[in-house]
Amino acid sequence: MANRIVVDPITRIEGHLRAEVEITDGTIKDAFMSSTMVRGLENIVKGRNPKDVWAFVQRTCGVCTSTHAIASIRSVENALGITIPPNAEMVRNIMLGTVHLHDHVVHFYHLHAFDWVDVINGLSADPVKTSQLAQSISNWPKSSPGYFSDLQKRLKKFVDSGQLGIFANGYWGHPAMKLPPEANLMATAHYLEALEWQKEIVKIHAIFGGKNPHPNFLVGGMACAINIDDASGLNAERLALVQKLLIQGKEFVEQVYLPDVLAIAGFYKDWGSIGGFHNFMAFGDFPMEGYGNKDMSTYKIPSGVILNKDLSKVHDVDLEDLKTVEEFVNNSWYDYSGDPKGGKQPWSGETNINYTGPKPPYEYLDVDQKYSYIKTPRWKGQAMEVGPLARMLVGYAQGRPEYKEIVDSSLSKLQLPADILFSTLGRTAARAMESQLIADWNLEFYDRLIDNIKGGDDRMANVEKWETNTWPAEAKGVGRVEAPRGGLSHWIVIKDGKTENYQQIVPSTWNASPRDPKGQRSPYESTLINTPVADPELPLEIIRTIHSFDPCIACAVHLYDEKGEIIKEVNNISVCNV
Template sequence: MSNRIVVDPITRIEGHLRAEVEISDGTIKDAFLSSTMVRGLENIVKGRNPKDVWAFVQRTCGVCTASHAIASVRAVEDAVGIHVPPNAEMVRNMMLGALYLHDHVVHFYHLHAFDWVDVISGLNADPVKTSQLAQSISDWPKSSPGYFSDLQKRLKKFVESGQLGIFANGYWGHPAMKLPPEANLMATAHYLEALEWQKEIVKVHAIFGGKNPHPNFLVGGMACAINTDDASGLNAERLALVQKLLQQGKEFVDKVYVPDILAIAGFYKDWGAIGGFHNFMAFGDFPMAGYGNTDMSTYKFGSGVILNRDLSKVHELDLENLKTVEEYVNNSWYDYSGDPNGGKQPWSGETKINYSGPKPPYEFLDVDKKYSYIKTPRWKGLPMEVGPLSRMLVNYALGREDFKEVVDSALSKLQVPAEALFSTLGRTAARALESQLVANWNLEFYDTLINNIKNGDNRMAAMEKWDPKTWPKDGKGVGRLEAPRGGLSHWIVIKDGKTENYQQVVPSTWNASPRDPKGQRSPYEEVLIGTPVADPKLPLEIIRTIHSFDPCIACAVHLYDEKGQMIKEVNDISVCTV
């Protein structure tokens, strides 16, 4: 017998996401994912000075603010022909790299770990055995029996008080939970340690960008001046602190995050065959010879597309190929001029919210009509998964040695075949493995910056292009970026020196979008098909797979009551800060 269940909202993500799935004989047969939030920042920046747009669009999200800002300034720089100085490129790389470490660690421990870790089970752990387990996988210093015993006592006080706080409403005791008590206690300890660590790594943004979140950026470079002797500039003391923070980030990733992932994955090898997609796309990023350089070997992340899980061939993804991207709204609560079922390339895209159309339902989605506030992007008419797994697969298939080393090592330790990468487990592991790579690259970016300064190069902005009077009045640009969650692109059309059109195609648009006019499912909907669900009333398996993408459904501007009536419409960007 078929049974439709609703998970709304899917919690522990940025934004509001609803899942409706059809379950038959304990397995998901069909799935529909709906965003009940709407974003209209593209409309807000129309008519504005292109130099200012980054400050608005980085408010798309309160987490990956730097991602949107860098993509925006790259779009403008692409449109007007600006090449930023090497120092600015390295600072941007470090800011993006620090975001990767922060975002991936926070995602696993604070948004995803409790889909695999049973906190309450840890109350039954033996602290001595927990210490032995921790020391067997890492030489992280906080691993003594006394340390875990003290933590266990603190957890027991939470439970006995009846006030579980951050540990309330978990899937404790669920039959899909497989970790032994000692692994659960160890992971819970690292959850708390990650809360403290994540406050430190974001200081990299504050040093280079003046604050976090929403650090400062600049079309043409960065706004932080290098002056190793000036207290108000990027002096020696501040640069030394950046190095220390990046080294600490590498240590936490190497000694806590990656060992935990591999240890936990060992108990969930069956999830190496669940939740996989078939097409993967990576834009490439972390340029070492300037963004816009067409030689992708100079980028730490290479680019390409993998179709139908075929790792023997990587399809090229250059700008001409990227121009084939189109967004559809046939199943989205938006309107298009012209053919309502036709796709629009982002430079000619529209963000026309259908306020008079159907509102998000509160019982079941009418999936024969529009059912989401997310558009549906396609590359050459095909759905694509973007994110850490796509980056790892593309670069692994390209034969890049650093990627092959970490991937092959993980497969060997887990004793699973390469096919296990195409899964929920592979997606979760890929995020940790690329964190290990990025942690190493961050220190390389730092050394490159320091060597440039030692060689007398203090340039941080392309000042010869700073005056917009030197820009062409009209132009088009695209800023591509590998955000932690995947391929991000900002598209700008400039006319008479003003922003005429602006579109953002964000990672969760690729992954979470509704069906296209051909009926093709996007990743979120497709990967749930065939997933076993032990208890439809406690659908842990659904959120386990969806959380593996690290969803970000951000920046709502409407509120509805339980009957679907609008309560408040917000038009002032100044109140929309996350």
């Protein structure tokens, strides 16, 4: 007999995502994912100067900060045919690479690790054995018995106080937790170290963009002027600090993050057959010879689509083909003009909000009707998973040496075949493997930037087409970014120097969307099917798979208490132009 359970919210920090699953005989037989909040930034930017839109849409998210800004300025540059200087390209690459490292590390330790790590169990660990374990997997200096002993004492005092704070509401003692006490203590130590590390790496954004989150960007390049000897410019001292922080980032990924993921994965190999999807898409990013170059071999992250887990063929991606991408709202709380069940290509897309769901408080969604604020995008009619796993699979399937090396070496340590990548375990491991690649690339971007400067090239912006009176009467463009969570695209239509239409398709739109008119499930819903659940009252297994995607459901304007009553409702407010 089916038993429907609800997990809401399903994320630890970026909430507003509801899961309703039907369990029969201890196994999930059906699943529905609902975003219960709405954003609507697409409507806010209509009528604004396209050069300013990035500052508004960057506020879509404060987690993977800057990705929306880059997507926005790329969409305008694509529409107007603007080519940016090589220095600006390398700075953008470094900033995007920094976002990836920061986001991936924070995701694993602070949003996902406690799905696998039992903090309380670590109190019974032997500090000497913990030290031996840590030293067996890397050369990280903070691995002495005394270090782990001191941490354990501090942790015990914290737990005994009864005020668990950040460690509250964990699935401690759950039968699905398999790590020995020593691994739990080691991972908890690295959780705390990652808190310190993450506040350092983001200083790179402050150096190049003035602040973090939401650093400054510029259509046509970057707003940071190179002046090696000027204290107010991008000088030698600041560039040296960038290099230092990039090196520290590489060390943390190599010696802490990736080793931890592989060590923990060794105890959860059964998850190599749970939570997999079949279609994957990557847009490509980190251009080395100019964004927009059709030769994708010049991009560090390649583009491509893999269908039905077939790694023998990678299909081309052309988002500018009007028939390639469509968004549907048949199961979303929006209205479309024309055929309500038909899809719309993003340049002609609409964001007409119309909530028709049950009035809070409610027990269950009516999934026979519309049930989410997320639209349903499709590539050539197919549901796609985007994110680190998609990128690693596309690079691996294309035979790129750096992808082959990191995947094969990591899987050999686990003694697992490549097909386990199609799983919750593979998705989590892919994020760590990708971090290793990006940590190396960041230093390559930095070296190229320095070589350009030494060669006498100090250009950081191209403003030849800055004045709107030089623009065509109408233009449209798409800006693509491989954000930490996957392929992100911003679509702009410009008319008479103003933003006529604007649409965003974010990674969690691809992954978390409801069913399309054909009944096809998107990745979140699909990957939960046939997942075993040991205890429906403590559905850790649901959490593990959904968290492996690193959900990011954009913030919205309604707040409810635990009874579903509205605490505060903020109507659409006017925002002054910048």
